[in-house]
Amino acid sequence: MDEELDYLWETLGLEITADLWPERDKIHPTLRPAITVVQAKYRRASFLIMRMSWHAGLPDLKRIQASLVELSGMPTVISEAHLEQRQRERLQQQRIPFICPGVQAYLPFMDEEYWSGKPNKHVKVYDPHEWAQLAD
Numbered sequence: 001m002d003e004e005l006d007y008l009w010e011t012l013g014l015e016i017t018a019d020l021w022p023e024r025d026k027i028h029p030t031l032r033p034a035i036t037v038v039q040a041k042y043r044r045a046s047f048l049i050m051r052m053s054w055h056a057g058l059p060d061l062k063r064i065q066a067s068l069v070e071l072s073g074m075p076t077v078i079s080e081a082h083l084e085q086r087q088r089e090r091l092q093q094q095r096i097p098f099i100c101p102g103v104q105a106y107l108p109f110m111d112e113e114y115w116s117g118k119p120n121k122h123v124k125v126y127d128p129h130e131w132a133q134l135a136d
Contacts, residue, residue, distance in 0.1 A: 001038045001049055004079050007101040016042045018049065026071045037068065040077075045110060048072055049099065051079040058087050062096060075109040 001018055008014040018040040027035065036051045048068055052061070061078050068076040078091070078098040091098050092106055099105045 001036065001051065001079070003081075003101050004049060004051070004099050005040075007099065008105060011102075012105065014042060016040050021048055021072070023072065027068075031064070035064065039074075042110070045075075047075040047077060047097075047109065049077045049079050055082055056080070058083075058090065062091075062094075065096060077107065 005016055005018055008016050018038040021037040021039045024032065024037060027037065034053045036053070038049050040047055040049050050065060050068055052064070056064070061080060065076050065078050075097055078096065079101070080098065081101055083091070083098065083100045083103075088098065088100060088104055088106070095108045097107050097109060
């Protein structure tokens with residue numbers, strides 16, 4: 001997960017700490033060898049970052065991400081370096097957080113969206129009134 005944390009720090013200025021998720025044994029035994037899950041902390045927010053050991057398709061990523069959210073009760077961020085623009089757009093429409101190192105990080109639970117083309121700049125920052133006006 002160093003690549004993701006380096007991207008978030010060097011490009012976007014987000015100082016996030018992370019360690020292996022202590023409740024990793026909750027993950028189904030057949031999936032455990034194929035996934036890396038870390039518990040990250042930014043300011044006072046805790047969340048998980050998941051990365052598959054193979055290039056998984058978007059439906060698989062979304063399914064596994066949803067199960068980790070259910071298991072942990074925390075927001076779970078998909079980390080995938082090979083997401084195409086249309087896939088990133090689809091994840092954004094569904095408000096599923098992701099990191100595509102070197103390209104984009106979408107972290108809606110922090111009410112922010114980051115693009116690497118604009119270091120230390122927030123592309124979108126929503127206040128609670130704007131979130132209330134967004135259609136799901």
